[in-house]
Amino acid sequence: MDIIERFLSYTRINTTTSREKGAAGIMPSSDGQMELAKLLAKELEALGMEEVVLRDTAILTATLPSNIKGEQTIPTVSFFAHLDTSAEQTNDTNAQIVSYQGGDICLNPALEIILKESEFPELVNYVGDDIIVTDGTSLLGADDKAAIAAIMNALQVLKADPSIPHGTVKVAFVPDEEQGLRGAKAFDVESFGADFGYTLDCCGIGEFVHENWNAGDAIITFTGQSAHPMSAKGKLKNSLLMAHQFISMLPGGEAPQYTEGREGYYWVKELSGNSAKTVLKMDIRDFYKDGYRDRMAFLQNLSDSFAKLWGDSSISINLSDRYENVANSLEGDASFPIDIAKAAYARNNIEMKAIPMRGGYDGAVLSQKGLPCPNIFTGAHNFHSIYEYLPVNSLKAASNVVVDVIRITAEEAN
Structure with a gap:
């Protein structure tokens, strides 16, 4: 399945987090999150993943076994994304693809909703690219369905090309990140069995987070x-x-x-x-x-x-x-996930722009639990807004970086 088709199919499932149900301790807080998790579980099984486990909390995990024979020890790398979208908007998403040639983008002629270049000047970086946008009545859901699509596409690439060396890879999709990182807080890091990980959440192409509050x-x-x-x-x-x-x-x-x-x-x-x-x-x-x-x-x-x-x-x-600053878990000898990501960015001719995140994300909780977990970009912009948009080439780049993180992890172990 094409990565864009994947992403669009995920946006059609309304996974808006419910603050009311979340406050009552219900997880997942919305039925759509479980619906998406069930779809992903089927797709993971179809890709040949092993140990596909969907819990009643909508926490979904799966394993891609190593394809390297021998006795060398290769660290197990993992990738995380969250199922829910923010409660700022609750409408269903009607995504559309625009071939961007510069200037403003009319999202909804009937309602006169316009994505203005004057308000979002970074749009000029994507002239000539296809951009996925909303119709101006909802969030796009790239936070965090772009991450899910990037991870799933990376697994598809690895399964389709066994010549790419990789150790054991773990993936996890968790609910209710948008209200206090609840899925990550409930996540069992010890039984997951990964040595380090990455979330994919937020940020334009090239951005990388290894410190937060x-x-x-x-x-x-x-x-x-x-x-x-x-x-x-x-x-x-x-x-x-x-x-x-x-x-x-x-x-x-x-x-x-x-x-x-x-x-x-x-x-x-x-x-x-x-x-x-x-x-x-x-x-x-x-x-x-x-x-x-x-x-x-x-x-x-x-x-x-x-x-x-x-x-x-x-x-x-x-x-x-x-939660703690992720940087606390990435000091000294534990900084190797940053080095691997930097090499993966460089392999894709992407300049890494390390930014301090003025907020929390699942990786902060996972790192505090003992799984060092910095954050890779998804390529999207304007999260939590009807003006959220996702350049297609940035999404593809995020998936390529995931593949190369996996490849480099195996190479450096040899």
């Missing part, structure tokens, strides 16, 4: 004392005002809207309550281990200071870690 959460509860206003003097302790005072003491300029690159932040994410009780939820992010620890310690110290000011029962704080 150290991420944590804070839930701060302020408990006040309500009183009727006619007798409130000396009695009323307004928890809403306590929360606002706490927020005002966060470092100025260290919020998402003021930061970029590797600059960390505190994100006031949610504030709810009344004068008697208020709950503040925050995200804490920092690329550096020491910086992350300092941020968490700062919040704890600030909470302790408020307890002295307002009383021990007036404030409580719950600090928790969400």
Whole structure:
């Protein structure tokens, strides 16, 4: 099957993640994710993959056995993609292929929805290429169905050409990445049996991720004392005002809207309550281990200071870690997945552009579980948007890189 046909067939299955079902602990959170997983399981079996296992969580795994005879030990490489698409748009996808000759692309004449070159200037890099776009009423689903198509196509290439040497290759497709990396968190790395891996998620052609946030959460509860206003003097302790005072003491300029690159932040994410009780939820992010620890310690110290000011029962704080920076798992001798990917990019005449990801992805969780897992591009742009698009040559390049990562892993073991 052609890689474009593969991708388009996957986009026809609506796999929008459900935040409501996810919050209730249901996985997969949408029926479409299981439908896609079942289709992929059939395709993997048709390709001759072994150990094809589909779990009731929609976590799907499969193995391509080594075709190299002998006693040399070849590391087992693995590849991951997620089944779900983001909940920003829930409509079915109506993908279309445009032969791009420059300028704007009219996605939907009836609704006058236009992908404008002035707003998305990187389009000029794809003049003369075919580009897959939406009709402007949904996401495209290249996040992450482009990754699924690239991985499946790579397996097809390896099966069709036994002259390409490869060790054992593992693949996994997981649900509900778009709401807290839930599939990766449920994934059993130990039984999977891979030595290292790669996710394919996000990014234009050539981009590569081997560092992201150290991420944590804070839930701060302020408990006040309500009183009727006619007798409130000396009695009323307004928890809403306590929360606002706490927020005002966060470092100025260290919020998402003021930061970029590797600059960390505190994100006031949610504030709810009344004068008697208020709950503040925050995200804490920092690329550096020491910086992350300092941020968490700062919040704890600030909470302790408020307890002295307002009383021990007036404030409580719950600090928790969400995921670590992938770079923590790729230091020193463990950096070889980066070197293999760099060689695979070069073999395809692609300049590697290493970027720090200001967010989380499945590889962060998998790396923390002991499976070093940087991220390869899919070639798509504008994820989580009706203006999401996928250049065809970029998708093909992603699949070619996967093949060469597998090939180079075998070559370097000899």
